[in-house]
Amino acid sequence: MCLSIPVRFFQFCYSLRRCGARIAIFFLVSIGLILAISTQAQNSNFRKKKISIETPLTVYFIDVEGGQSTLFVTPSHQSLLVDTGWPDHAGRDAARILAVAKLAGLDHIDYLLITHFHIDHVGGVPNLAQKIPIGTYIDHGVNRETGNAATQQAWENYQKVLAHSHARHILAKPGESIPLAGVTATIISADGNLIDTPLPGAGEPNSYCKDSPARSPDETENARSVGIVLQYDKARLVDLGDLTWDKEMELMCPVNKLGPMDVYIVSHHGTAISGSPALVDGIAPRVAIMDNGENKGGSPSAWEIIEKSLRLKGLWQLHFSTQGGSQHNVTADRIANLQGGSDGNYIRLSLYPDGAVTVFNSRLAGQAAERTIRP
Numbered sequence: 044m045c046l047s048i049p050v051r052f053f054q055f056c057y058s059l060r061r062c063g064a065r066i067a068i069f070f071l072v073s074i075g076l077i078l079a080i081s082t083q084a085q086n087s088n089f090r091k092k093k094i095s096i097e098t099p100l101t102v103y104f105i106d107v108e109g110g111q112s113t114l115f116v117t118p119s120h121q122s123l124l125v126d127t128g129w130p131d132h133a134g135r136d137a138a139r140i141l142a143v144a145k146l147a148g149l150d151h152i153d154y155l156l157i158t159h160f161h162i163d164h165v166g167g168v169p170n171l172a173q174k175i176p177i178g179t180y181i182d183h184g185v186n187r188e189t190g191n192a193a194t195q196q197a198w199e200n201y202q203k204v205l206a207h208s209h210a211r212h213i214l215a216k217p218g219e220s221i222p223l224a225g226v227t228a229t230i231i232s233a234d235g236n237l238i239d240t241p242l243p244g245a246g247e248p249n250s251y252c253k254d255s256p257a258r259s260p261d262e263t264e265n266a267r268s269v270g271i272v273l274q275y276d277k278a279r280l281v282d283l284g285d286l287t288w289d290k291e292m293e294l295m296c297p298v299n300k301l302g303p304m305d306v307y308i309v310s311h312h313g314t315a316i317s318g319s320p321a322l323v324d325g326i327a328p329r330v331a332i333m334d335n336g337e338n339k340g341g342s343p344s345a346w347e348i349i350e351k352s353l354r355l356k357g358l359w360q361l362h363f364s365t366q367g368g369s370q371h372n373v374t375a376d377r378i379a380n381l382q383g384g385s386d387g388n389y390i391r392l393s394l395y396p397d398g399a400v401t402v403f404n405s406r407l408a409g410q411a412a413e414r415t416i417r418p
């Protein structure tokens with residue numbers, strides 16, 4: 044009898060020679076099994092790695108009827124909501140934000156960034172804060188447009204929410220970053236101040252400054268907007284809130300401090316007091332999304348600057364613009380809401396690390412709702 048381990052395997056050995064052969068087979072099979080398990084584990088890791096590399100930064104453009112509310116969900120599932128739309132309307136905008144947040148699989152908002160204190164941006168905060176937990180508020184500080192009663196009231200209502208909340212509060216400063224994992228979110232503008240130095244890779248002279256006549260300084264909260272650039276690997280996106288033409292000129296002339304962008308969230312809902320050629324042609328976006336309302340933003344001149352931009356492959360609008368009429372609106376398949384009022388369709392944009400972009404129009408869900416634009 045052979046005295047070997049495991050005993051059960053060798054208990055029927057009846058000769059030394061046969062037993063040796065069985066031992067060899069046992070070790071060969073064991074090594075084979077180990078190699079197979081190890082290869083499978085490597086493949087599994089590779090697949091996991093590949094999936095995580097290809098996970099997009101997802102951006103939802105929520106219809107708040109001409110205000111702004113843009114929800115970013117990072118590949119690691121952190122959330123950054125930029126603005127909250129209007130108050131009133133029976134909590135319409137907060138309800139729409141909550142519905143999209145649920146679609147995105149969120150039960151809280153990590154960061155809520157308020158670009159400025161106009162009522163179409165900060166107005167929805169009291170309603171929203173009652174519906175979903177908010178981890179950190181980011182804003183530019185105090186209301187600079189105290190002569191505007193509606194703006195002052197909106198700011199005071201926002202202060203009450205901050206005072207009663209246990210959330211953190213960050214005062215936005217140009218050049219600083221919002222702490223997101225895997226995505227760099229740089230603050231470009233805040234309270235009328237701008238980044239001093241160009242972003243990495245930017246800093247070239249901007250040849251489009253000559254196409255942008257100087258305009259007098261905007262004295263409202265618009266010029267105080269907190270603007271951000273998000274960088275996800277090679278992909279770049281800019282959202283400057285309602286930053287105005289005069290500030291764009293400071294930011295982009297004579298030196299282009301932003302550099303090229305894959306995605307432009309159209310400033311100021313496509314209103315003509317923003318969106319200069321110095322900005323739009325300077326960043327030369329490949330995709331632009333305009334968060335206009337039926338009767339707010341979507342100005343023909345601002346629309347045309349975007350449409351003629353050299354690298355543009357696709358402009359989408361949250362609404363058909365009445366003032367754009369038949370000449371200055373994109374085709375219906377790129378408009379989320381063909382009429383104002385109670386539509387509430389959203390646009391979802393997926394930004395991949397190589398700069399590829401997929402845009403989904405929720406109005407066309409089930410039809411040809413999705414378009415992909417490769418780098």
Ligand SMILES: [Zn+2]
Pocket residue numbers: 109110111161163164285311312
């Ligand atoms: Zn606005």
